[in-house]
Amino acid sequence: MPLKYGDGIDDIGVGSSVNNSTLQIFFYDGNGNLLKILSKTGGYDSHMRPVTRLQNGNIVVSEGSGYSRDPRGYAVFNYNIGNEIWYYDVVPAHAITSIVDMDKDGKDEIIASNGNLKQYILDYNLNVLSNLDLKGYIELVNDIDGDGNLEIVISDGPTIRVLEGNLNEKWNYKCWQRYNKHYSL
Numbered sequence: 001m002p003l004k005y006g007d008g009i010d011d012i013g014v015g016s017s018v019n020n021s022t023l024q025i026f027f028y029d030g031n032g033n034l035l036k037i038l039s040k041t042g043g044y045d046s047h048m049r050p051v052t053r054l055q056n057g058n059i060v061v062s063e064g065s066g067y068s069r070d071p072r073g074y075a076v077f078n079y080n081i082g083n084e085i086w087y088y089d090v091v092p093a094h095a096i097t098s099i100v101d102m103d104k105d106g107k108d109e110i111i112a113s114n115g116n117l118k119q120y121i122l123d124y125n126l127n128v129l130s131n132l133d134l135k136g137y138i139e140l141v142n143d144i145d146g147d148g149n150l151e152i153v154i155s156d157g158p159t160i161r162v163l164e165g166n167l168n169e170k171w172n173y174k175c176w177q178r179y180n181k182h183y184s185l
């Protein structure tokens with residue numbers, strides 16, 4: 001994940017798999033110097049990685065695990081102190097997030113999914129703004145019909161669905177078979 005920390009040069013955040021019950025994210029500057037380590041404990045098959053940096057400098061983190069089930073959700077870390085300040089469990093697994101200002105209030109929302117069960121829109125403190133019991137992985141977030149409002153495109157394989165910003169379904173298209181994923185916008 002490239003991050004800017006005020007010096008105009010991208011810094012780099014790298015996640016890790018668990019090592020002796022410890023999960024870590026390493027931040028390096030553009031010259032490879034280690035700047036910061038964020039860490040927490042996790043189960044024997046867990047991992048975590050940085051998703052993005054919030055405007056206040058905190059880091060949104062994606063955390064996953066297999067049979068150990070610890071952790072499996074999204075978190076926010078205080079970059080300066082290095083500790084986890086928020087955690088939201090989206091059992092049983094989680095997919096790629098998009099972070100955009102969905103409702104145009106000037107603050108980013110986190111578009112999250114656990115793929116098989118549920119879709120979520122979280123605020124920047126990981127409070128749930130909307131959720132929907134609907135299967136599907138988030139493919140992209142964009143204004144695909146050009147009306148000025150963002151849509152969320154999800155798919156569960158045979159069906160592509162387009163959701164509005166409040167997670168209401170706009171339309172869906174059944175492909176009836178697994179398609180070769182390719183999106184371009």
Ligand SMILES: [Ca+2]
Nearest residue numbers: 101103105107
């Ligand atoms: Ca917003």
Ligand SMILES: [Ca+2]
Nearest residue numbers: 143145147149
């Ligand atoms: Ca739109």
